[in-house]
Amino acid sequence: MNAIHLKKGFSIRIAGAPERHLHRLNTPDHVGMVPEQIPFVKPRLLVEEGDSVSIGTPLFEDKRNTRIRFLSPGGGRVKRIVFGPRRIIRQIVIALDKDEPCEAFDVPTVEQLDAIPRQALVDTLLAGGMWPFFKTLPFMDLADPDTVPPSIIVRLGNDEPFGPDPVVYLKEQEDRFGLGMDLLNKLCDRVVVNLTGDESIGSALPDQAVIQRYTGCYPAGNPSVQLYRIRTGSEQNRAWFIDGQDVILMGDFLRTGRYPVQRIMTVGGSLAPTAEHVSTRAGVPLRLMCNGGLAGEPAARTIVGGVFTGFAGSPDGFMGFYQNALNLLDDGDREEPFGFIRPGANKPSYSTAFLSAFRRKPFPMDCGQHGEVRACVNCGTCARICPVDILPQFTMKCLVADEVEEALAHGLLDCAECGLCTYACPSKIQLREVFQAAKAQYYKEIS
Amino acid sequence: MMKVLKGLFNTTRPHFESGGRLEKLHPLFDAIETVAFTPALTTRSDAHVRDSLDLKRYMTFVIIALMPPFFFGIYNTGYQSHLASGLNLGFVPVMMQGAWVVLPMLMVSYAVGLFWEVLFASIRKHNISEGFLVTGLLFPMTLPPTTPLWQVAVGISFGVVIGKEIFGGTGRNILNPALTARAFIFFAYPANMSGDRVWTLVEQSGQQAVDAVTAATPLALLPLVTAGESASRILGDAGYTFQRLFIGNIPGSVCETSALMCLLGAVFLVLTGVGNYRNMLGGVFGMLAVAYPGYLIYLSSGGQSATMFSVHPVWHLVMGSFAFGIVYMATDPVSGPGMNLSRWIYGFAIGALTVMIRVFNPAYPEGVMLAILFMNLFAPLIDHFVIKARLRTRVPNV
Numbered sequence: 001m002n003a004i005h006l007k008k009g010f011s012i013r014i015a016g017a018p019e020r021h022l023h024r025l026n027t028p029d030h031v032g033m034v035p036e037q038i039p040f041v042k043p044r045l046l047v048e049e050g051d052s053v054s055i056g057t058p059l060f061e062d063k064r065n066t067r068i069r070f071l072s073p074g075g076g077r078v079k080r081i082v083f084g085p086r087r088i089i090r091q092i093v094i095a096l097d098k099d100e101p102c103e104a105f106d107v108p109t110v111e112q113l114d115a116i117p118r119q120a121l122v123d124t125l126l127a128g129g130m131w132p133f134f135k136t137l138p139f140m141d142l143a144d145p146d147t148v149p150p151s152i153i154v155r156l157g158n159d160e161p162f163g164p165d166p167v168v169y170l171k172e173q174e175d176r177f178g179l180g181m182d183l184l185n186k187l188c189d190r191v192v193v194n195l196t197g198d199e200s201i202g203s204a205l206p207d208q209a210v211i212q213r214y215t216g217c218y219p220a221g222n223p224s225v226q227l228y229r230i231r232t233g234s235e236q237n238r239a240w241f242i243d244g245q246d247v248i249l250m251g252d253f254l255r256t257g258r259y260p261v262q263r264i265m266t267v268g269g270s271l272a273p274t275a276e277h278v279s280t281r282a283g284v285p286l287r288l289m290c291n292g293g294l295a296g297e298p299a300a301r302t303i304v305g306g307v308f309t310g311f312a313g314s315p316d317g318f319m320g321f322y323q324n325a326l327n328l329l330d331d332g333d334r335e336e337p338f339g340f341i342r343p344g345a346n347k348p349s350y351s352t353a354f355l356s357a358f359r360r361k362p363f364p365m366d367c368g369q370h371g372e373v374r375a376c377v378n379c380g381t382c383a384r385i386c387p388v389d390i391l392p393q394f395t396m397k398c399l400v401a402d403e404v405e406e407a408l409a410h411g412l413l414d415c416a417e418c419g420l421c422t423y424a425c426p427s428k429i430q431l432r433e434v435f436q437a438a439k440a441q442y443y444k445e446i447s
Numbered sequence: 448m449m450k451v452l453k454g455l456f457n458t459t460r461p462h463f464e465s466g467g468r469l470e471k472l473h474p475l476f477d478a479i480e481t482v483a484f485t486p487a488l489t490t491r492s493d494a495h496v497r498d499s500l501d502l503k504r505y506m507t508f509v510i511i512a513l514m515p516p517f518f519f520g521i522y523n524t525g526y527q528s529h530l531a532s533g534l535n536l537g538f539v540p541v542m543m544q545g546a547w548v549v550l551p552m553l554m555v556s557y558a559v560g561l562f563w564e565v566l567f568a569s570i571r572k573h574n575i576s577e578g579f580l581v582t583g584l585l586f587p588m589t590l591p592p593t594t595p596l597w598q599v600a601v602g603i604s605f606g607v608v609i610g611k612e613i614f615g616g617t618g619r620n621i622l623n624p625a626l627t628a629r630a631f632i633f634f635a636y637p638a639n640m641s642g643d644r645v646w647t648l649v650e651q652s653g654q655q656a657v658d659a660v661t662a663a664t665p666l667a668l669l670p671l672v673t674a675g676e677s678a679s680r681i682l683g684d685a686g687y688t689f690q691r692l693f694i695g696n697i698p699g700s701v702c703e704t705s706a707l708m709c710l711l712g713a714v715f716l717v718l719t720g721v722g723n724y725r726n727m728l729g730g731v732f733g734m735l736a737v738a739y740p741g742y743l744i745y746l747s748s749g750g751q752s753a754t755m756f757s758v759h760p761v762w763h764l765v766m767g768s769f770a771f772g773i774v775y776m777a778t779d780p781v782s783g784p785g786m787n788l789s790r791w792i793y794g795f796a797i798g799a800l801t802v803m804i805r806v807f808n809p810a811y812p813e814g815v816m817l818a819i820l821f822m823n824l825f826a827p828l829i830d831h832f833v834i835k836a837r838l839r840t841r842v843p844n845v
Contacts (some may be wrong), residue, residue, distance in 0.1 A: 423498055
């Protein structure tokens with residue numbers, strides 16, 4: 001297995017990596033859905049406050065394609081639906097019953113899987129609420145059920161700090177993963193498992209699986225970056241991708257005929273009480289995840305997802321549909337006397353302008369901006385760090401000048417939205433935000 | 448100590464906030480306060496963590512890199528002045544004399560430049576960029592010690608306003624502001640800094656009157672080399688040995704005589720990643736690439752033709768202000784190109800043009816200032832073609 005090594009990019013040495021042991025969390029008394037954090041989806045509610053729901057009851061559908069439905073991660077009663085400005089749906093909170101009712105779906109047996117037509121399988125996945133786990137590049141929207149993708153990328157291992165380790169979630173789930181892979185192979189002729197991290201996992205995978213290993217710095221585990229490294233033609237751009245853990249969920253769904261709600265997540269970051277993997281369920285309240293709240297740490301930031309691309313949550317929130325990681329970092333809301341001239345032995349940096357360049361230990365990082373916003377001085381740091389060889393400083397200027405065509409030629413759509421350019425910019429320009437907004441705008445115009 | 452400072456900022460802040468008496472000067476207050484305290488800003492959204500490097504540190508590192516030539520320049524200015532005036536050559540009096548010449552120029556440059564910066568920042572309602580601190584320091588360092596202070600004021604005004612602010616401020620200028628300022632002085636007041644004569648401050652004992660003596664710069668000697676003569680000998684006769692040119696204890700503009708000090712600064716800039724080595728090395732290669740063939744022609748003709756190339760090519764690296772220009776001016780990221788290949792081309796062209804101006808154009812003995820300004824104009828064009836070539840290799844994705 002020849003690994004593709006990623007040289008461009010940067011692995012921040014951040015403290016608080018989750019341990020590999022698995023901690024079983026207590027059952028929550030309520031779970032939640034956070035439609036606001038699912039990109040591009042236009043949700044239409046299918047339940048009201050007070051309704052009784054089972055595990056697998058549709059909570060909302062996507063107005064753009066009503067066959068795509070998001071199912072309830074818990075059985076009980078819809079306790080509260082929280083709206084934000086312009087009636088955006090913030091949260092759907094479900095109080096759980098003792099014995100949760102569960103919807104049963106009509107799924108093909110393992111033997112039937114070989115013979116079933118692709119369309120029937122797609123319909124089963126749509127009905128069973130499994131479809132949204134497929135996303136499509138480059139916009140990272142939900143996959144279109146009516147198209148056949150050029151390939152499906154299974155992302156086994158996400159190297160953004162910090163997320164679940166495949167070694168943990170694959171343990172004793174190999175057969176379900178294999179079943180999920182069989183299902184993917186029915187959907188597309190070309191399914192590639194992109195493996196980052198431990199090489200040993202490769203042996204746990206089904207024999208016939210096509211495995212491509214990626215090594216090197218962050219974001220080697222990002223499907224956009226992986227596709228950028230292997231694609232040979234523009235027809236491969238619209239590949240789908242799915243997270244490794246979600247493939248296990250596919251297998252689980254086929255085996256049981258029920259909407260799977262068990263998840264393995266991580267709690268990480270320097271403020272995490274214990275940085276570890278936890279076994280819990282989808283839509284778990286953040287308060288439960290961070291061990292009863294952060295009583296002693298008022299200045300903590302709760303990040304749902306990785307530290308580069310995650311959402312800032314509050315302890316009253318819930319885990320998102322796609323996020324299996326919670327990171328707790330110091331908010332960094334404090335001034336620093338003469339910060340610009342300190343030797344900085346404990347200040348992490350991509351540059352060599354701090355003594356920290358000699359340090360090998362991980363840093364307890366915070367969410368401070370570490371400087372004021374300035375105009376771009378064309379220092380080129382972003383272009384050096386960009387894993388997909390975009391020239392962020394030039395592309396950003398194209399976008400500011402409304403030269404969208406030029407930005408596209410620069411490879412705007414290859415942007416993996418990994419956040420490294422924003423991280424490294426000494427002028428503190430939010431490049432990722434610029435690119436993400438431009439991509440979304442372009443997507444809106446072409447679709 | 449920090450508490451006292453913090454208290455001082457807290458009590459004066461209301462005056463500078465909206466509604467306060469000095470509301471319009473808020474950028475100035477902000478600039479001073481953020482020097483003392485990195486503000487408590489946190490990331491609003493992704494990416495949640497940010498690098499510790501900010502533009503303040505970035506620009507401060509350029510200033511730190513400028514310190515070796517700066518202090519050497521103070522010493523050398525005083526030394527040359529005392530040497531010409533026949534005064535005490537001890538370290539302390541020489542440093543005093545140098546500081547007496549250089550510091551007023553620096554203060555005028557900073558004060559007048561800051562005035563324009565604050566004016567534009569107040570009108571545009573944005574913060575003062577740290578880039579100015581570099582410009583305001585670079586400019587006086589490139590001036591002859593006899594430059595009148597009013598010329599320093601006029602020069603920095605032109606550099607900041609025309610060189611930078613009318614384009615939109617730091618990050619948007621196409622020319623290096625410090626060099627724009629110097630070029631303006633150079634062409635507007637040629638009697639004070641013609642370039643082929645070098646100016647040393649002479650203090651006439653007793654009378655306190657300040658006068659200047661001039662002498663030919665090493666570069667101005669080059670065109671004087673006639674067939675059959677050796678440039679090295681002519682330079683040596685004038686007291687310019689390679690070693691002296693390298694160390695820089697010769698008369699000249701206040702802080703740019705020493706190639707050694709510039710080399711120290713260059714090492715610091717490259718190690719910290721603030722200056723790009725491609726611009727510098729490209730410049731060295733460009734210089735040698737033009738000077739060497741010329742030198743070979745001179746040698747092959749037995750010293751009869753191409754006499755302007757008679758000096759050994761390596762001498763070009765230490766003569767004039769090439770070292771200072773290529774290390775501190777050509778590495779300016781704003782006015783230079785942004786692609787790695789462009790940086791090589793840009794540096795190479797600066798080096799090549801510098802030699803060409805030196806040897807072919809007797810009107811301007813030193814060419815590095817004009818070469819850099821000229822290439823500033825071409826930087827976007829070089830980038831344009833380099834980017835175009837690079838995009839051709841991309842798999843399209845639309």
